[in-house]
Amino acid sequence: MSEKYDVIVVGAGNAGLVAAATTAKNGLKTLLLEKHNLPGGCATSFRRGRFEFEPSLHELASVGDKEHPDTVYKIFDNLGATVDWRYEHNTFRAIVKGCDGYDVTLQAGIDPFCDAMEAAVPGCRASVHRLFEYYPKVTDALAYITRMKGKPNGLVMITKHADFMKIASHSVEDVMKSLGIPEKARNIINTYWGYLGVPTDELNCMHFLNMLYSYVVHGAAMPYKRSHELSLSLAKVILDAGGEIRYNSEATEFLYDGNGAVCGVVANGETLFAKEVISNVIPHNVFNMSDPKNIPETDLKLANARTFGISVSTIYLGLDCSMEELGIHDYTVFVMTDANPRKQYDDRKNKSLYIVNCLNKVIPDSSPEGTCTMFFTMPTFGCDVPKDLKPEDYKKYKNRLAEEYIEDYEKLMGIDMRSHIEEISIATPVTFARYLGTPEGTIYGYALSGWDNILGRISCEKDEYTIKGLSFCGGHAFRGDGYSSAYVTGDTIGHRVVNSIKGGN
Amino acid sequence: MKQNLRSLSRFDFLKMIPTRKAKIAEAPARAIPSTDSYKPNELANALHPKCQHLIVSEITEREKDVKSYSLTPDMARGTEKLAYFSAGQYLSVALEMGSVKLTRPYSISSSPRESLSGRYELTVKRVDNGLASQYILDNWKVGTEVLASAPHGEFTYEPLRDARQIVGLAGGSGITPFVSLAKAIADGCEDANLTLIYGSMTEKEIIFRNELENLAAKCSRFKLVNVLCDEKVDGCEKGFITAELIRKYAPASGDYSIFVCGPQVMYDFVDKEIEKLGLRKKFIRHELFGEYRYPEKNDDYPKDAVGKKFKLTITICGEKKTVECDANVTLLNAIEHNGIAAPTNCRSGVCGWCHSRLVSGNVYVPKEVDGRRMADLQYGYVHPCSTFPLSDVEIDVPPFRL
Numbered sequence: 001m002s003e004k005y006d007v008i009v010v011g012a013g014n015a016g017l018v019a020a021a022t023t024a025k026n027g028l029k030t031l032l033l034e035k036h037n038l039p040g041g042c043a044t045s046f047r048r049g050r051f052e053f054e055p056s057l058h059e060l061a062s063v064g065d066k067e068h069p070d071t072v073y074k075i076f077d078n079l080g081a082t083v084d085w086r087y088e089h090n091t092f093r094a095i096v097k098g099c100d101g102y103d104v105t106l107q108a109g110i111d112p113f114c115d116a117m118e119a120a121v122p123g124c125r126a127s128v129h130r131l132f133e134y135y136p137k138v139t140d141a142l143a144y145i146t147r148m149k150g151k152p153n154g155l156v157m158i159t160k161h162a163d164f165m166k167i168a169s170h171s172v173e174d175v176m177k178s179l180g181i182p183e184k185a186r187n188i189i190n191t192y193w194g195y196l197g198v199p200t201d202e203l204n205c206m207h208f209l210n211m212l213y214s215y216v217v218h219g220a221a222m223p224y225k226r227s228h229e230l231s232l233s234l235a236k237v238i239l240d241a242g243g244e245i246r247y248n249s250e251a252t253e254f255l256y257d258g259n260g261a262v263c264g265v266v267a268n269g270e271t272l273f274a275k276e277v278i279s280n281v282i283p284h285n286v287f288n289m290s291d292p293k294n295i296p297e298t299d300l301k302l303a304n305a306r307t308f309g310i311s312v313s314t315i316y317l318g319l320d321c322s323m324e325e326l327g328i329h330d331y332t333v334f335v336m337t338d339a340n341p342r343k344q345y346d347d348r349k350n351k352s353l354y355i356v357n358c359l360n361k362v363i364p365d366s367s368p369e370g371t372c373t374m375f376f377t378m379p380t381f382g383c384d385v386p387k388d389l390k391p392e393d394y395k396k397y398k399n400r401l402a403e404e405y406i407e408d409y410e411k412l413m414g415i416d417m418r419s420h421i422e423e424i425s426i427a428t429p430v431t432f433a434r435y436l437g438t439p440e441g442t443i444y445g446y447a448l449s450g451w452d453n454i455l456g457r458i459s460c461e462k463d464e465y466t467i468k469g470l471s472f473c474g475g476h477a478f479r480g481d482g483y484s485s486a487y488v489t490g491d492t493i494g495h496r497v498v499n500s501i502k503g504g505n
Numbered sequence: 506m507k508q509n510l511r512s513l514s515r516f517d518f519l520k521m522i523p524t525r526k527a528k529i530a531e532a533p534a535r536a537i538p539s540t541d542s543y544k545p546n547e548l549a550n551a552l553h554p555k556c557q558h559l560i561v562s563e564i565t566e567r568e569k570d571v572k573s574y575s576l577t578p579d580m581a582r583g584t585e586k587l588a589y590f591s592a593g594q595y596l597s598v599a600l601e602m603g604s605v606k607l608t609r610p611y612s613i614s615s616s617p618r619e620s621l622s623g624r625y626e627l628t629v630k631r632v633d634n635g636l637a638s639q640y641i642l643d644n645w646k647v648g649t650e651v652l653a654s655a656p657h658g659e660f661t662y663e664p665l666r667d668a669r670q671i672v673g674l675a676g677g678s679g680i681t682p683f684v685s686l687a688k689a690i691a692d693g694c695e696d697a698n699l700t701l702i703y704g705s706m707t708e709k710e711i712i713f714r715n716e717l718e719n720l721a722a723k724c725s726r727f728k729l730v731n732v733l734c735d736e737k738v739d740g741c742e743k744g745f746i747t748a749e750l751i752r753k754y755a756p757a758s759g760d761y762s763i764f765v766c767g768p769q770v771m772y773d774f775v776d777k778e779i780e781k782l783g784l785r786k787k788f789i790r791h792e793l794f795g796e797y798r799y800p801e802k803n804d805d806y807p808k809d810a811v812g813k814k815f816k817l818t819i820t821i822c823g824e825k826k827t828v829e830c831d832a833n834v835t836l837l838n839a840i841e842h843n844g845i846a847a848p849t850n851c852r853s854g855v856c857g858w859c860h861s862r863l864v865s866g867n868v869y870v871p872k873e874v875d876g877r878r879m880a881d882l883q884y885g886y887v888h889p890c891s892t893f894p895l896s897d898v899e900i901d902v903p904p905f906r907l
């Protein structure tokens with residue numbers, strides 16, 4: 001069979017862009033297919049009137065800067081993609097309502113973070129600091145495991161990496177309890193659970209520690225021109241390296257050769273062949289676009305064993321007053337009715353947790369002079385959308401939702417947003433189902449809960465998804481959700497495909 | 506006491522992979538449910554179908570050179586239900602006229618409620634030298650198959666943003682979204698009040714006069730004011746839509762939102778009048794501009810390009826074609842007129858549907874219709890529907906999608 005391409009990447013989300021940039025830059029003939037007219041998937045922007053909104057990014061983890069480049073910075077740098085990074089030096093402000101609630105603002109930097117924790121929960125500093133001290137042990141162990149190509153020596157693990165084994169196999173809550181971090185302090189730190197979509201009594205501690213460390217040490221980064229800048233900078237790398245990008249080109253079928261290996265896809269009715277196909281599209285959808293006889297039983301079982309990750313409802317407001325006039329001083333505020341992450345998760349239909357961002361704090365000129373934008377995020381599952389919701393009632397449903405949250409925040413902060421709304425846009429899992437095409441509108445792929453935690457995924461990644469010629473990258477893949485994780489999987493898979501094609505020649 | 510991880514077992518680590526494997530082994534090997542079977546996906550598909558196959562079921566001759574078309578779902582071609590919409594939204598209609606393939610946006614002039622029983626109404630007014638309007642008026646018959654997009658557009662009443670009292674300013678065929686809004690208010694789909702100030706040249710040219718007067722008689726939340734510039738008629742205002750006239754009919758409290766829809770010349774006039782009212786920007790909403798004409802009238806237009814012809818090279822799906830493009834023709838029109846179907850929707854620079862990469866060349870984008878994102882400017886992307894060539898130009902255009 002004559003292959004027209006070395007590699008076809010399906011989906012120009014964060015991971016697909018990095019994967020295609022990696023293969024194109026390494027000299028492979030690469031085609032990137034995207035069903036929308038823009039690259040980026042979640043990582044895009046949209047305009048309303050005189051505002052350009054960031055649709056998804058709250059804070060990008062693992063960026064760092066020129067002097068201290070972290071994973072994401074390095075991925076972009078190695079590809080030659082330039083980004084105008086802006087930084088936020090507070091991690092977040094957490095407000096728990098009610099009489100035993102609290103209002104705490106935490107700074108980035110381990111010491112300032114621990115100091116603020118001590119001020120909020122006297123006596124907790126040492127135990128919180130100890131948590132961070134375990135981070136190097138985790139990275140050492142991971143480096144060792146990688147060196148051993150995923151097959152570490154048991155004795156070495158037990159003698160040298162016992163702490164890692166504990167952290168990697170227990171929940172955030174278990175580890176924090178064993179370190180003696182008091183409940184209130186745990187709750188404050190664990191405010192971050194929403195970014196991973198799983199409450200901390202179930203969330204793998206190694207995973208959480210990785211994210212926490214990155215945010216606390218480096219602060220969070222944001223691209224100056226919204227996430228659309230990230231995506232266009234990666235698209236440029238692909239094009240400059242001679243790769244091809246086709247927008248408005250939804251893959252509708254995955255093609256298999258006689259030996260059950262993927263050999264191409266159909267997009268816009270055209271049959272396209274490649275030596276390797278990389279899917280940024282969630283496996284569930286790929287299997288639905290494949291002849292069932294080609295899906296091995298083990299792959300089908302894996303898909304059926306998993307649950308979909310969380311989605312969100314969001315409100316984007318363009319206000320005709322500045323953040324100072326409005327009385328807003330923070331970039332990220334978490335608002336909660338109960339301090340406990342599990343309760344927040346269970347009670348999510350009752351405004352138990354939402355996040356409010358004001359990008360002007362990080363990028364003052366991200367909206368015109370005398371205006372500001374506010375971005376509300378409410379964790380929601382696709383299955384939380386009422387079963388009996390009819391298309392004709394959808395707009396009212398969205399507006400009611402938005403009104404409740406806006407009112408709640410106005411009351412809490414003693415501010416008036418309502419009379420300043422110049423532009424408004426409201427998204428729900430239905431919106432994400434539309435734009436990303438994911439089942440249930442999940443934005444986080446598969447839930448990282450219990451057995452399907454990140455360590456299990458990473459360890460088993462090479463044995464799972466057994467179809468030849470096909471690999472997966474994205475928020476649904478082995479690093480879990482989030483821009484940074486998606487970039488990492490795109491990078492890993494891109495390089496793997498480069499090696500397999502070039503090595504095989 | 507310094508606490509450490511002593512209370513946790515390291516041997517749990519050894520159980521992780523076996524547990525994972527067991528969980529997967531236990532799971533059924535049944536087929537994956539279709540993505541469309543999940544509620545959010547089902548709703549997304551119902552609200553935003555990829556396209557809608559419609560059929561003309563009835564034609565109403567309105568005033569001279571104006572017809573309304575009832576469109577119903579064409580089940581034979583796979584459209585079972587019409588997508589619901591918000592009053593004020595439009596459909597982008599695909600047209601093939603000989604070798605020319607293009608689209609045009611038309612506001613839906615029926616009530617959202619009627620779409621539930623399978624009817625949209627589009628109302629088309631003849632435009633002098635217009636390509637699509639002529640074609641539709643002369644060719645669409647009962648039974649004509651029409652390919653349309655899902656409903657799009659932001660010219661809708663948003664209760665969290667707009668004042669509940671809307672003052673609508675309409676000119677000519679700009680009446681259509683207001684007809685839908687008035688009907689939606691009358692049948693309870695929208696919870697707002699509308700005072701519609703509708704400018705026409707002469708009494709004969711008032712479109713929808715009977716429907717609107719009947720609606721106003723039935724529904725106290727809707728009021729109609731006809732304004733005629735060319736003749737004096739009882740029951741109509743004489744002149745133009747001025748600040749003074751708006752003040753006369755708008756609430757004295759100043760608590761209202763202005764919605765404007767009409768031809769470019771009307772915007773040019775009315776915008777200056779609206780300014781005199783001293784309303785905040787948030788209370789003034791415009792329907793889209795439509796196709797931009799006469800870029801050379803702008804002060805920032807490079808005068809040396811006037812009257813020139815350039816070469817436009819288009820790459821679409823890996824295929825290249827070079828055509829001619831006059832300086833005062835949008836890149837999009839040049840593409841379409843040469844038989845290439847390009848993705849378009851609002852045709853006003855705003856929606857970004859036509860987003861394409863400028864490979865080389867200089868272009869002019871009028872400020873009023875520059876709806877590009879910031880990073881587009883940095884990386885050289887354009888919206889061909891609102892872009893004019895200033896030199897030979899090469900662009901990379903995605904394939905057609907409604």
Ligand SMILES: Cc1cc2nc3c(=O)[nH]c(=O)nc-3n(C[C@H](O)[C@H](O)[C@H](O)COP(=O)(O)OP(=O)(O)OC[C@H]3O[C@@H](n4cnc5c(N)ncnc54)[C@H](O)[C@@H]3O)c2cc1C
Pocket residue numbers: 010011012013014015016033034035036039040041042043055056057058059060061249250251252280281312314377432435436437443444445473474475476480481482483484486487
């Ligand atoms: C509201 C919101 C807030 C978030 N906040 C943050 C945050 O603050 N920090 C953070 O790190 N992460 C955040 N995330 C999560 C993060 O964006 C995602 O987990 C991550 O970007 C996933 O990237 P991906 O590579 O899987 O691509 P996706 O964004 O899922 O993109 C997949 C791409 O494939 C395309 N596609 C799908 N099907 C087909 C097909 N058949 N043919 C061709 N193309 C197809 C889609 O259109 C899309 O472009 C947020 C997400 C959202 C939506």
Ligand code: FES
Pocket residue numbers: 848849850851852853854855856857858859860876888889890891
């Ligand atoms: S078609 Fe909407 S911007 Fe060009």
